[in-house]
Amino acid sequence: MSYDPPRPAGRLLLTPEDKEAPDRTRRLHRLGLGERPEPSLDAFAHGLAELTGVPYAMVNFLGEESQFFAGLYTPAAPPAVRSDGTGALLGRVLPRDHGFCPHVVARRKALVLQDVSDYPRFAGNPVVDEFGIRSYLGAPLIDSTGMVLGTVSVCDIRPRAWGQAGLAAIKEQAAALVVRLERREDDGLPL
Template sequence: MTGSLTGFDEWLNRLLEECARDAGEDVVSYVARAVGSQMVADLRRSGRGSVEELMAHLNECKVFAEAEMPSVEAEITDPARLQSLYATGLLDSPPEEAYDRITRAAAAALDAPSAAMSLIDVDRQFFKSAVGMGTSEEERQTPLDRSVCQYAVANGAALLLEDARTDPVFRNHPAVLDGTVVAYLGIPLIDREDNAVGTLCVFDDKPRLWGTGHVQILSDLAHLAAERMFGSGTSQ
């Protein structure tokens, strides 16, 4: 396959070439990346095999781009931010209904299959509350490199991704490459000194269009979460 795909008509093949070119790839690489992402998503849903093993083979075959995500280490390791995070006492704490109500409301209001309240530590992402995700202790946290939320925290502003697979930066994120996150909307949880310690976020494994109403609803819910974490007078 050079510039066409068997079974596609001329119009589809022409559009395929244009999409690959816009993504900075040839057709073979573009199609291989799409197929690889779908294989990971299907394997994750079926539970029939090891996603980690599949990812290792895909990476060894250089199916996915090798470009690294931009570093936000300076923002994430800021001492004032970490002091605010640790002062909440929420890291490694058990689920609480007060926060679970907020994440359930976020998922329902934005019609999203997954929602979470994340806390960003120096080397990991901890989910204080989650909807549509695993609930075991192992599943309640991820290595920091799998966190999309860390970028909302680092910027201290809402992060919107309608189709991260086409974003020039986030298309290289591990959670995007393996199909876990395609659409994402996250609002940072900010204390009264403007330290962002985590996010309230929703995400989908399909593209989504986020409007101003979605951002406002999630921002209001994030404010409720921050008020509970830090008390009244938060900066959100």
């Protein structure tokens, strides 16, 4: 599986092509994931936020056209205020070209962005302006079939040195969640 880098489009770079999206969508449907919020995944996301001390944490499943946060932890009020005096609340669904998780899925490996403004490829992403995201740490959820189901990720509104410990922690959390997801499939049990 090769990683197709994003293609330029004016000043912004597009999300990389995701050739596995149709197969992933079918696999997620068979698993009963990616269509509704999961309280256990919300709890998992809350644990990620506590572990890393961030305002945003997600368990994200990507379809062909959008991303769905089946597990989501956000602050009660937006932590960032835009120049027009408003802030945005993160919902459960985002277009595929918003955020950094689609890059994790396409690359099939973790992504560490200490300060997104340091990376022209990511600095123009809509989540930077809409939600004030300045740093990101995410890892793919790769099941035993080799399919990338989605990601676990955390974001902050300030630059952050995640370090090797942060990278190891997010990978460990992703691996633990895949075990739970597959156990659910095998046993037909809730997460």
